[in-house]
Amino acid sequence: MWEVVKLIPTKEEWYKALCERHGEDIQKKFTSATVAICGLGGLGSNIAVALARAGVGKLILIDFDKVDISNLHRQQYKANQIGVNKTEALSHNLCEIAPFTTVETHCVRITEDNAEQLLDNADIICEAFDDAEAKAMLTNLVLEKMPSKYLVVSSGMAGMGSANTIKTRRVSKKLYICGDEVSDVNVEGSLVSSRVMICAAHQAHTVLRLLANKFEV
Amino acid sequence: MVKINGEKLNIAGKTVAEYLATTNYDPKRIAVERNGDIVPKSQYGDTLLCDGDNVEVVSFVGGG
Numbered sequence: 379m380w381e382v383v384k385l386i387p388t389k390e391e392w393y394k395a396l397c398e399r400h401g402e403d404i405q406k407k408f409t410s411a412t413v414a415i416c417g418l419g420g421l422g423s424n425i426a427v428a429l430a431r432a433g434v435g436k437l438i439l440i441d442f443d444k445v446d447i448s449n450l451h452r453q454q455y456k457a458n459q460i461g462v463n464k465t466e467a468l469s470h471n472l473c474e475i476a477p478f479t480t481v482e483t484h485c486v487r488i489t490e491d492n493a494e495q496l497l498d499n500a501d502i503i504c505e506a507f508d509d510a511e512a513k514a515m516l517t518n519l520v521l522e523k524m525p526s527k528y529l530v531v532s533s534g535m536a537g538m539g540s541a542n543t544i545k546t547r548r549v550s551k552k553l554y555i556c557g558d559e560v561s562d563v564n565v566e567g568s569l570v571s572s573r574v575m576i577c578a579a580h581q582a583h584t585v586l587r588l589l590a591n592k593f594e595v
Numbered sequence: 596m597v598k599i600n601g602e603k604l605n606i607a608g609k610t611v612a613e614y615l616a617t618t619n620y621d622p623k624r625i626a627v628e629r630n631g632d633i634v635p636k637s638q639y640g641d642t643l644l645c646d647g648d649n650v651e652v653v654s655f656v657g658g659g
């Protein structure tokens with residue numbers, strides 16, 4: 379058995395290492411950003427890990443659900459976290475992975491009544507729900523009520539289709555969509571970790587590119 | 596002509612609601628942008644499509 383390493387790097391050492399990988403100019407932008415992730419399932423939990431590792435300064439994590447055994451094949455939770463609120467479990471895991479990212483959690487269902495308040499402080503919003511109607515609700519709401527915010531949504535990552543059909547499309551100035559826009563879980567019948575993670579990586583990468591002022595896809 | 600998701604259609608003069616009624620889109624699973632701005636769902640019936648409009652219908656499928 380390896381020993382548990384109790385000493386973690388200092389905040390300064392952590393930041394320096396990130397600057398060496400990303401460049402200081404870009405890292406400053408990542409570190410000063412606040413990103414909201416709506417839904418902490420296969421998409422949201424993977425987006426969160428990618429953004430925390432990249433040194434995004436603050437993540438707002440929103441989900442009403444608890445970790446279930448059926449989540450573990452594709453979501454960033456552990457076998458001993460079944461039954462725990464996803465907000466709590468993910469916040470714990472992120473703290474171990476990237477201890478200097480600030481995490482704000484809200485264990486609630488996002489609705490038309492609370493979304494503006496929950497998302498007000500975010501620079502960029504990721505839609506990472508599994509339900510198509512919830513995806514549409516949040517998209518309409520953010521574009522109508524919070525038109526100044528960038529919104530990165532997802533649609534179509536179910537099944538065993540090719541990895542290469544998942545892409546990012548800029549729909550309009552503030553709206554980006556990731557996925558193949560076709561593969562419905564209710565038709566395909568499956569969600570496979572690698573394909574869902576590809577879509578999550580598209581969303582996370584779109585967020586990081588926006589923070590780095592790269593707006594075209 | 597009105598461009599919908601890149602395809603030119605002869606539907607100028609119709610409202611967004613009238614156009615959607617001719618399609619298979621599920622109104623609960625879509626967002627509609629016209630010339631880069633969201634069309635609020637409450638205004639689908641009042642929003643006339645004009646010659647030269649560029650419309651994007653984003654239709655969501657489940658999974659995540």
